[in-house]
Structure formats: C-alpha cells, structure tokens
Amino acid sequence: MNPGQTQWSAIDEFLSGSLLGSDPVLDGALEASAAAGLPSIQITPCQGKLLQILAQLQGARSILEIGTLGGYSTIWLARALPPSGRLITLEVNQQYAKVAAANISRANLSSIVDLRVGPALESLPSLVAEGHGPFDLIFIDADKETTPDYFLWALKLSCAGSLIIVDNVIRKGALLDDKSTDPAVRGMRRFIQLLGDEHRVRATAIQTVGAKGYDGFAIALVIGDADLTNEKRTGMSADRHRDL
Numbered sequence: 590m591n592p593g594q595t596q597w598s599a600i601d602e603f604l605s606g607s608l609l610g611s612d613p614v615l616d617g618a619l620e621a622s623a624a625a626g627l628p629s630i631q632i633t634p635c636q637g638k639l640l641q642i643l644a645q646l647q648g649a650r651s652i653l654e655i656g657t658l659g660g661y662s663t664i665w666l667a668r669a670l671p672p673s674g675r676l677i678t679l680e681v682n683q684q685y686a687k688v689a690a691a692n693i694s695r696a697n698l699s700s701i702v703d704l705r706v707g708p709a710l711e712s713l714p715s716l717v718a719e720g721h722g723p724f725d726l727i728f729i730d731a732d733k734e735t736t737p738d739y740f741l742w743a744l745k746l747s748c749a750g751s752l753i754i755v756d757n758v759i760r761k762g763a764l765l766d767d768k769s770t771d772p773a774v775r776g777m778r779r780f781i782q783l784l785g786d787e788h789r790v791r792a793t794a795i796q797t798v799g800a801k802g803y804d805g806f807a808i809a810l811v812i813g814d815a816d817l818t819n820e821k822r823t824g825m826s827a828d829r830h831r832d833l
C-alpha cells in the first residue's frame with residue numbers, strides 16, 4: 590500500500606489506542622472544543638504524549654505555551670508539571686480562551702495554568718516586565734507568520750537548558766518553496782533561517798506524518814546565555830539549569 594493520508598490516520602489511531610489508551614478528560618476537551626465550533630487544529634494525541642515526555646525529561650517546573658486553542662496541548666503539558674509548577678498559555682481569541690478555561694478546569698489544572706487572553710506579541714513583553722522566566726520548556730504553536738518573533742521572545746524568556754519546540758514547520762513540504770506568498774510558509778522559512786543562524790541553541794527539525802497530514806516540528810535546546818541576566822537565571826528553575 591502506498592503511504593498516504595488514510596494510512597497515516599489509521600496508524601495514528603492504532604498507536605493512540607495501543608500506547609495512550611482512553612482519557613476521558615482529554616477526549617472531553619476535544620468534544621467540548623468541537624461542540625463550541627473550534628477548528629480541529631490541535632496537536633494529535635501521540636504528539637501530546639511526546640510533548641509531555643519531553644517536559645518530564647526536562648524536569649520542567651515552568652512552561653510557556655503560545656497558542657492555546659481549546660487547551661488540548663495545554664493539558665498534556667500541564668500534566669507533566671508538579672503541583673507547584675506553572676504553565677502560562679497565551680491565546681488571542683476570547684471565545685477559544687473561554688472554552689480552554691473550562692477544559693483546563695475540568696482537568697483540575699486551573700491552579701497550575703495561567704491563561705492570558707490577547708495578542709501574544711502584547712502578552713510576551715508583559716511576562717518579561719512581570720519577571721517571569723526562565724521557562725524550562727516553551728511550546729510555540731500560534732499564528733505561523735509570527736513564529737520568528739515568538740522564537741526571539743522565547744530566547745528572552747530562556748536560559749541554558751531551556752527547550753523550545755515549534756510546531757508546523759514543514760507545512761506539507763511548502764517550506765521548500767522560496768516563491769511562496771503564503772505568510773505561514775514565509776514565516777516558517779524565516780524562522781528556520783533564524784534558527785540556523787542562532788548560536789545560543791542546538792537545534793534540529795523533524796518531518797512527521799499522521800492524522801494531521803505531513804508536517805513537522807523544530808526543537809531547540811538553549812545552550813548559551815539567552816537574554817536573561819545572571820541574577821535572573823538564579824531564579825525560578827535555575828538549580829536545574831547549567832551551562833551546556
């Protein structure tokens with residue numbers, strides 16, 4: 590059989606059924622999101638589990654997410670945190686945020702999750718001004734054209750040891766198209782170039798297929814000084830960060 594969308598979706602379903610099992614809270618979040626008319630553009634269950642495992646490997650105590658939608662990836666990530674942990678998630682759409690808040694509440698994660706409504710490029714400077722960061726893990730999954738800016742903000746809110754993950758970088762292969770007029774493709778091309786030129790990270794990107802089609806993600810480990818001061822790095826999670 591030639592691999593294609595039908596097979597990728599079937600295999601994703603098989604893997605979720607075999608490795609993840611059913612989860613009423615996460616399934617309920619998807620149902621509530623669909624019932625409220627949210628677009629089905631969240632990560633897949635297998636991708637959610639991958640994010641959760643990466644957060645656990647990080648020993649994450651602080652997570653920043655840019656792009657909440659109905660809170661599906663938020664729940665996967667927040668479940669990797671200890672009760673004293675904190676996840677800040679940024680969403681521009683009021684209606685989506687309302688649905689996400691209800692989903693997060695049903696997952697009993699409201700005490701850990703701080704959901705902020707507004708354009709991320711306005712929320713991110715506020716996070717810096719309020720003294721948040723460094724974050725152990727930052728997941729970037731909002732409007733794709735702004736990804737380069739989000740990555741630069743992520744660096745500001747990182748220190749050595751932070752992990753930055755960016756979703757949807759391959760865009761069905763359109764990443765290769767240097768003539769593309771699609772703002773999302775152009776944003777991802779600029780981001781990949783920025784990532785390649787950035788000496789403060791050790792980075793790679795992986796192509797994926799699955800229920801959401803052909804796409805991929807980039808992952809960057811911050812290895813050098815990001816924009817935080819030494820004093821700042823001795824803050825929230827600094828005891829587990831080290832010079833890499």
Ligand SMILES: C[S@@+](CC[C@H](N)C(=O)[O-])C[C@H]1O[C@@H](n2cnc3c(N)ncnc32)[C@H](O)[C@@H]1O
Nearest residue numbers: 631632656658661662680681708709730731732
């Ligand atoms: C792909 S969805 C996020 C999916 C979510 N991370 C998940 O997997 O469950 C992208 C989200 O980013 C939000 N978004 C778009 N532009 C934004 C902006 N400027 N600031 C904050 N959020 C934005 C959209 O409203 C949408 O909910």
